[in-house]
Amino acid sequence: MTVAVYLPLDDKTQWWVDMLQSLLPGWSVEAMNAVTDPAAVEYAVVWRPRTGDMARFPNLKAIVSIGAGIDHVLSDEQLPAGVPIIRTVGDDLTQRMREYVALHVLRHHRDMPRQLRAQNESDWHAIVVPVAPQRTVGVMGLGNLGAAAARTLADLGFATRGWSKSAKTIEGVTTFAGPDQFDAFLSGCEILVNLLPMTSQTSGILNADLFGKLAKDACIINCARGGHLVDDDLLAALESGTIKQATLDVFHVEPLPADHAFWRNPAITVTPHVASQIDAGTGGRIIAANLETFESTGTCADLADAVRGY
Amino acid sequence: MTVAVYLPLDDKTQWWVDMLQSLLPGWSVEAMNAVTDPAAVEYAVVWRPRTGDMARFPNLKAIVSIGAGIDHVLSDEQLPAGVPIIRTVGDDLTQRMREYVALHVLRHHRDMPRQLRAQNESDWHAIVVPVAPQRTVGVMGLGNLGAAAARTLADLGFATRGWSKSAKTIEGVTTFAGPDQFDAFLSGCEILVNLLPMTSQTSGILNADLFGKLAKDACIINCARGGHLVDDDLLAALESGTIKQATLDVFHVEPLPADHAFWRNPAITVTPHVASQIDAGTGGRIIAANLETFESTGTCADLADAVRGY
Numbered sequence: 001m002t003v004a005v006y007l008p009l010d011d012k013t014q015w016w017v018d019m020l021q022s023l024l025p026g027w028s029v030e031a032m033n034a035v036t037d038p039a040a041v042e043y044a045v046v047w048r049p050r051t052g053d054m055a056r057f058p059n060l061k062a063i064v065s066i067g068a069g070i071d072h073v074l075s076d077e078q079l080p081a082g083v084p085i086i087r088t089v090g091d092d093l094t095q096r097m098r099e100y101v102a103l104h105v106l107r108h109h110r111d112m113p114r115q116l117r118a119q120n121e122s123d124w125h126a127i128v129v130p131v132a133p134q135r136t137v138g139v140m141g142l143g144n145l146g147a148a149a150a151r152t153l154a155d156l157g158f159a160t161r162g163w164s165k166s167a168k169t170i171e172g173v174t175t176f177a178g179p180d181q182f183d184a185f186l187s188g189c190e191i192l193v194n195l196l197p198m199t200s201q202t203s204g205i206l207n208a209d210l211f212g213k214l215a216k217d218a219c220i221i222n223c224a225r226g227g228h229l230v231d232d233d234l235l236a237a238l239e240s241g242t243i244k245q246a247t248l249d250v251f252h253v254e255p256l257p258a259d260h261a262f263w264r265n266p267a268i269t270v271t272p273h274v275a276s277q278i279d280a281g282t283g284g285r286i287i288a289a290n291l292e293t294f295e296s297t298g299t300c301a302d303l304a305d306a307v308r309g310y
Numbered sequence: 311m312t313v314a315v316y317l318p319l320d321d322k323t324q325w326w327v328d329m330l331q332s333l334l335p336g337w338s339v340e341a342m343n344a345v346t347d348p349a350a351v352e353y354a355v356v357w358r359p360r361t362g363d364m365a366r367f368p369n370l371k372a373i374v375s376i377g378a379g380i381d382h383v384l385s386d387e388q389l390p391a392g393v394p395i396i397r398t399v400g401d402d403l404t405q406r407m408r409e410y411v412a413l414h415v416l417r418h419h420r421d422m423p424r425q426l427r428a429q430n431e432s433d434w435h436a437i438v439v440p441v442a443p444q445r446t447v448g449v450m451g452l453g454n455l456g457a458a459a460a461r462t463l464a465d466l467g468f469a470t471r472g473w474s475k476s477a478k479t480i481e482g483v484t485t486f487a488g489p490d491q492f493d494a495f496l497s498g499c500e501i502l503v504n505l506l507p508m509t510s511q512t513s514g515i516l517n518a519d520l521f522g523k524l525a526k527d528a529c530i531i532n533c534a535r536g537g538h539l540v541d542d543d544l545l546a547a548l549e550s551g552t553i554k555q556a557t558l559d560v561f562h563v564e565p566l567p568a569d570h571a572f573w574r575n576p577a578i579t580v581t582p583h584v585a586s587q588i589d590a591g592t593g594g595r596i597i598a599a600n601l602e603t604f605e606s607t608g609t610c611a612d613l614a615d616a617v618r619g620y
């Protein structure tokens with residue numbers, strides 16, 4: 001079996017090629033740009049493939065997304081129809097997302113941005129906030145990552161809500177489902193975490209309309225996709241005070257361009273898409289196992305639904 | 311019954327006087343500085359009383375510390391012998407400490423100080439750290455607050471250790487006890503949280519000797535008492551790289567003097583004794599209930615051990 005690997009950075013691609021080759025000794029793992037016989041390629045392992053990359057391989061059995069989302073694969077207009085897409089999920093990624101969400105919800109809850117500004121001025125300025133059980137936090141999206149994040153926040157003591165397309169039950173979390181319950185979910189939310197999949201229905205969901213429905217001085221954490229957020233609406237909401245602070249891990253263009261207003265807005269914390277970054281070690285083991293399972297059985301547990309979009 | 315209240319700030323004292331008076335309608339609650347009949351005072355409710363404050367009241371039945379520690383009461387050289395001391399603890403304080411410890415352990419774990427410096431330079435600099443189960447975190451002191459903090463860290467996924475004077479069992483936490491197991495506890499610790507009581511044995515315990523026994527690049531979080539830390543040893547350890555970062559909530563002198571080196575050290579985060587700050591609302595209810603219980607029964611569950619020191 002031949003596997004072609006593509007990531008936007010050449011050195012990262014080589015890192016993944018070497019890792020997967022060591023885990024799949026009987027297979028041939030190649031950098032996509034170095035493939036000489038496209039007809040031999042049966043699997044593609046990709047992050048943000050370029051338009052037409054997949055169409056080059058007539059005998060593709062499956063595409064592996066290096067990540068939980070598949071939007072970056074589906075956005076290829078020349079994507080061959082009907083090729084199964086395998087997501088990469090696992091305990092490691094879920095653990096990393098739990099950490100990220102807990103860290104940033106707690107940062108906003110205890111107003112660390114304000115506390116650090118006080119330190120810069122050698123100012124003994126005590127910020128006394130409500131305890132977590134008196135703080136309402138909402139998680140949008142209750143898939144693997146969102147459900148784990150919501151449970152973690154509930155365990156930390158927050159009054160935790162979750163919202164998803166279809167109804168879910170999570171211990172310690174008040175859940176809402178579908179468009180009809182969206183406003184009820186948003187109403188009173190003081191810290192909102194976005195972990196929705198990126199689809200045509202969720203694109204631009206973090207917009208002025210949504211911001212206006214949250215509690216006063218609400219904070220936003222986006223660790224899903226840059227396309228969920230309307231950048232200018234966030235900047236306006238921070239300017240007007242509708243939103244107090246935001247932490248953003250994902251952006252319309254990544255890396256975030258050096259001249260983007262987000263970098264220097266004191267109410268925004270920028271992290272460089274690290275919330276739940278896969279490393280080639282852990283991610284490689286998950287992907288190699290999925291490839292071997294798919295090759296021998298024709299399916300695997302992490303198969304995505306291309307129609308649903310996640 | 312007459313209750314005399316003292317805190318270092320007059321306006322805070324009045325806030326507590328008003329709150330306690332509203333909760334104890336049959337009692338007389340007075341600011342200590344306004345007491346005209348010292349012989350009538352049966353209870354003192356204090357934070358950092360001055361030397362000799364307690365000795366003024368010949369008929370004192372009990373002293374209430376506005377906080378979990380009683381070191382600030384015991385440090386009065388003229389403290390009358392044998393007067394019971396009641397600590398102030400409760401779910402609210404435990405919850406606040408859990409939040410603080412989780413927040414700051416996660417901040418150091420994900421290296422937020424470095425991440426924020428990258429943002430200041432519009433630098434898309436991804437910091438990839440081990441997942442929490444591969445990160446060893448130690449909690450010194452396993453009383454109410456320490457045990458709850460350790461459990462919270464274990465729930466977040468960290469490889470969590472605890473150390474206390476006498477042996478304790480905490481689910482999900484590897485525990486060590488006594489001087490004999492102290493070095494084994496410290497060895498390999500990457501993030502160390504101090505929640506020990508302040509006693510003659512624990513004074514200055516966060517010193518060069520201890521720092522040298524931790525893992526390389528270890529981080530320190532002190533949310534117990536300023537006297538636990540040898541300030542100059544920490545500054546030297548940060549300078550030499552023995553310690554990577556520190557978060558300090560407590561100090562030898564509070565408020566931390568504006569010219570103290572801690573304020574402007576980029577490797578130190580200063581918070582103004584807010585880890586588990588009592589507010590007059592919640593704290594007042596706990597104290598009023600303890601006073602009523604002590605008055606009617608002669609004891610209460612939160613009685614401290616003056617010999618042990620906590």
